Amino acid sequence: MSNKCVLCNSEKSILLKTGNKKINNFICKKCGLVYVWPTVNENRIFSYYKNGHYDSSHNVKIRFSKKRLEGIFLGANDKYNYIYKYIKKHIKNKTVLEIGCATGHILNIFKLKGFDVLGVEPSEKLAEFAKINYNVNVVNDMFENVKINKSYDLVLCLHTLEHVINPRRFLLKINKLMSNNSILFIEVPNIYKPQNSLKKFFDCSHFYTYSPKTLWNMLALNKFKIIYLDTKNSQIKAFCIKDKDIKPIIDPNExxxxxxxxxxxxxxxxxxxxxxxxxxxxxxxxxxxxxxxxxxxxxxxxxxxxxxxxxxxx
Incomplete structure (x- = not known):
């Protein structure tokens, strides 16, 4: 199995970080994409998420206090307001799909605002939490395995793309679920704003680490055009539309x-x-x-x- 960049197909890369269990981060010398290699078996990843190994980051085992729930609700509401400000002109049928919806806090707000919502979540416990506490429709599976027969006005992908083994296949599937007026909202960590030690930032569960430029190119490769990019905080936030004519612009200096x-x-x-x-x-x-x-x-x-x-x- 060759060490080839999924974005530009170059085999010229350098070791960036030595990780645990022989999982290493490399940086492509042609386009700047940071990725884990060797790649991990997808079935192992599904088992990892399905069995709850990632649930602790969402505090599923903790019984939320009233104050904590209020804080979560307000945070989710702020996120809704931020997103809605940029998508309201594109919304027709008020349908939302969230991939990697976790405990369903964000979907719950969209539901309360009158949206028809669907979540996809591989963790059994997280999906169950969302169903029981918020009564939202959640499919407990990997997005790659889910059959969806309708298009959505808005697709949310909040801190999910960096966990995906094959981002090209993942994004192409999203593209097929969107109409020409639909919006894809993506949020990923920004390599230029680690906000922590680099050992912690390059998490072994993050198979790709993006800069604004490499994210732009990954989206363009899969026929998405960014219409608004926000890098003010530690995350990259991108609002995207479909564009069949767009092509990546590789920067060799990135x-x-x-x-x-x-x-x-x-x-x-x-x-x-x-x-x-x-x-x-x-x-x-x-x-x-x-x-x-x-x-x-x-x-x-x-x-x-x-x-x-x-x-x-x-």
Missing amino acids: YKREITFLNRYKKNYIIKGYFISSFFRFLKYKSTILLPISLLKKIKRFKKYKKIKFNIVL
């Missing part, structure tokens, strides 16, 4: 920009953590006399540290 950014981010993250941990150690021991001496030592080390050049492997 991978260099990503490498430069990641090396700089890693260096700054380590330095920041170094000073913060030193400061809290000082507070713990309240050593006011030793503080100036300690800081001088840190500054000297910092000056030496700035000269260090990191390897590509994160």
Whole structure:
């Protein structure tokens, strides 16, 4: 099995991060897409999600307090308002499909607003939670296995695309479920805004990590055009329509920009953590006399540290 980029078909890549269990992140030198290789068997992935190994991130086992539920409802309502602002001109039949709907918080809001909703969720517990608590229609399966016989005004894909083994097949199937007036809303992590240590950011369950440019090209490859792109926060948010004539525009310098950014981010993250941990150690021991001496030592080390050049492997 060759190490080939799914976006541009190039076999020229470099190791970006060594992961657990021989699962590694590579970055394509032609287009900049970051991907896991070797790829994981799809049946294993389905089993992973179906059996609830990912459920803890959604707090399924926790009985939500009233205050917590109110917070979740308000957050879901804010997300609805954000999305609706950009899609209201495209809505005709008020139909929504969410792929990877988890506990159904977002679908519940759309349902309360009068939309006909359908969710697809591979986790049995998450799908059951959505059905019991919100009475929303949820199919418990992988999206790739689900047969859907109608088109939708809006397709939601919130933090799902990065977990998909074959994004081309996934997006082409979505394309077939949309009319020319439909909207696809995608939200994925932004490689340029990790908001954490890089070891945590490059999660082994994220088979692809996107930049705004590589996401644009992945969508264009599968005949989607981004009509609005939002990168203000740590996520990439993209509103897309179908466009049969669009083609990817590969930027050969994207991978260099990503490498430069990641090396700089890693260096700054380590330095920041170094000073913060030193400061809290000082507070713990309240050593006011030793503080100036300690800081001088840190500054000297910092000056030496700035000269260090990191390897590509994160």
